[in-house]
Amino acid sequence: MAEDVTTQVPGNVWKVLVKPGDKVNPGDVLFILEVMKTEVAHEATQAGTVKAVNIEEGQEGVDAGTVAVIID
């Protein structure tokens, strides 16, 4: 089952830790956003393979609710 991992906060993209083709497990941190000088880690909730990454490190002004990573 595919999982769309959406951003939970608006902010800047601090780190992207996965790339297409990577295998991930529930709890793996996929990417980290920065808001309020705080790192907000976003994790996978299910196991699968990263199909797409729609954000990049250093990207600014990403809004909450953006589909950032797609896991298949």
Place this chain on the structure above:
Amino acid sequence: MIEVIKPGLETSIQDYPGRIGYWAQGFPPSGPMDSWSFRLANLLVGNSADAAGLECQFVGPALKFRDATVIAVCGADMKPTLEGQSVPMWESVAVGAGQTLALSFATVGARAYIAVAGGIDTPSWLGSRSTFHKAGVGGMEGHALKAGQVLPVGTGDGTPGRKAKAEARPLFATEKIWHVEVVAGPNDDWVDEAGHQRFLSSDWKLSAKSDRTGFRLEGPQWTFTAKATNKAPEHGSEPSNIIDQGYPLGAINLAGQTPIILVNDGPSMGGFINPYTVPSAAFWKLGQARPAEILRFKAVSAEEAQALRREIDRACSQRNIT
């Protein structure tokens, strides 16, 4: 008692108007960034004006209520649910013993406020329960909520089903542009005429590097008068440097070329100029602005700023709760 299941991004106990009277000793007032929404939430659950509630920033908490009570959620819409069922905002809601209130993340606005009948009853410090995490005082052990903590609640008698009139609520900038009032000074004479024009006519983008200490803005360059460029060396080398001075709350503090609006948890003094000050009546807008949203500034007189504040005070009254 309320059990913290999930703390949210940075959820803290705040009260209004916060820790007043210690600015001269370096303690900021803290308190809710959007005190308008916060005060309406307290009114809805029948609390006294000084009762403490929760400020939820961007991502809200999940809270389990051990006892039946009445709550209200105001401010940014974080899609609150009770036992998985959607609950209305700007309205008092009955919560049964053992039920869990869960907030998601905000897509419009930035901060939601949860009031509980009786108020959060953590110890008061220097006259306020507000959290000031930099000093580790107030709130729950001086910091944002953590999973597993249990929050004490005072005795209250809220009534469910009370609503805040739509016209009494703050209107959020859904088009992502906020019109924010500013009062000139205290150091407006350090900026030249072109600098003032540029400040008041430009779009200022709110940086993600903003928090309850300061709101960092991105925009055009500043230009200065001789006061800034031809001054005694003890002021410092940058045009925006000045011999350390007291800062007003809401100061638009010019650090080099970067303006930072000093807000509820901000510093009381330092060595940069403050060409403008955001009046307290406009703080709620800062509290609800999201990173990358645009701030446009409008100069008002101190009297106009005070009149705006009185308008908000009038909105936050029982006659707007039905």
